[in-house]
Amino acid sequence: MSTPTRNRFRAAAMAVAPVALLAAFLYQPYLPGAAPGPETIAQAVEADPTRWAVAQLLTVGAFALFVLAFQALRGRLRDAGEERWSSFAFPLVVVGGVVVAAVIGMQVTFAGAARTGADTAAPARATDPFLSVVVIAAVAFLVGILTFARGIAHSRIMGRSMTTLVVIAAVVMGLALAAPIFHVIFYVAGIAAIVTFWPLAWATVRTGSATEGGVEPTAEADRDPQRRAVHPNATAHTSGHGRRAKSGVRSGRRPTPTM
Numbered sequence: 001m002s003t004p005t006r007n008r009f010r011a012a013a014m015a016v017a018p019v020a021l022l023a024a025f026l027y028q029p030y031l032p033g034a035a036p037g038p039e040t041i042a043q044a045v046e047a048d049p050t051r052w053a054v055a056q057l058l059t060v061g062a063f064a065l066f067v068l069a070f071q072a073l074r075g076r077l078r079d080a081g082e083e084r085w086s087s088f089a090f091p092l093v094v095v096g097g098v099v100v101a102a103v104i105g106m107q108v109t110f111a112g113a114a115r116t117g118a119d120t121a122a123p124a125r126a127t128d129p130f131l132s133v134v135v136i137a138a139v140a141f142l143v144g145i146l147t148f149a150r151g152i153a154h155s156r157i158m159g160r161s162m163t164t165l166v167v168i169a170a171v172v173m174g175l176a177l178a179a180p181i182f183h184v185i186f187y188v189a190g191i192a193a194i195v196t197f198w199p200l201a202w203a204t205v206r207t208g209s210a211t212e213g214g215v216e217p218t219a220e221a222d223r224d225p226q227r228r229a230v231h232p233n234a235t236a237h238t239s240g241h242g243r244r245a246k247s248g249v250r251s252g253r254r255p256t257p258t259m
Contacts, residue, residue: 021062
């Protein structure tokens, strides 16, 4: 697969994933308070079991796309020469995303309990032992996102002002996803994800187009000595030959070929 095509797929993943995540968050039934307990969750499930089940499934799928977006970002940073931070950040994001998605998937069973008339709070209490695992996964997710932010700042794949915006949005997104408050997780994190990934997607598309047209991105070319280095003897030879050719034309003499 060529680099432009690969960058288009990366940009598509980074553009679609945050929108899917925000849409899944917005469809979630409202849970008041910080860290809602089993009774609060049971009330939301019993109010509309179908919506609850669909919302959890959509969120699991959105987290899968979200991890895919980070994989695309990892590839883009690797192509730009950034290996130190993104290589450490991506495994943390994968572990955190998988664990959180698994616990969310377990909550689909709450809707089945509500439909059968069973105690809906009982399965919610059964997932309480997994809360410590979720906390660890959220911390890993946060550290991974913050490390990715450091890699974005180090890679210089965008301009200074846009890089600053994306880094700040990534930090806000990581902190919001780790917060146990409904509004912060489902609204702030979703919007911050869009602000983080859309500029990165656009920069990735532009890089692919520039590469396809034979123009290397300035930031990458400046960092890669093989792309900017020109052999000094070859430069001197070419420039010297050009000067002799021009002087020969002015004087009416044929330029003497250089060996």
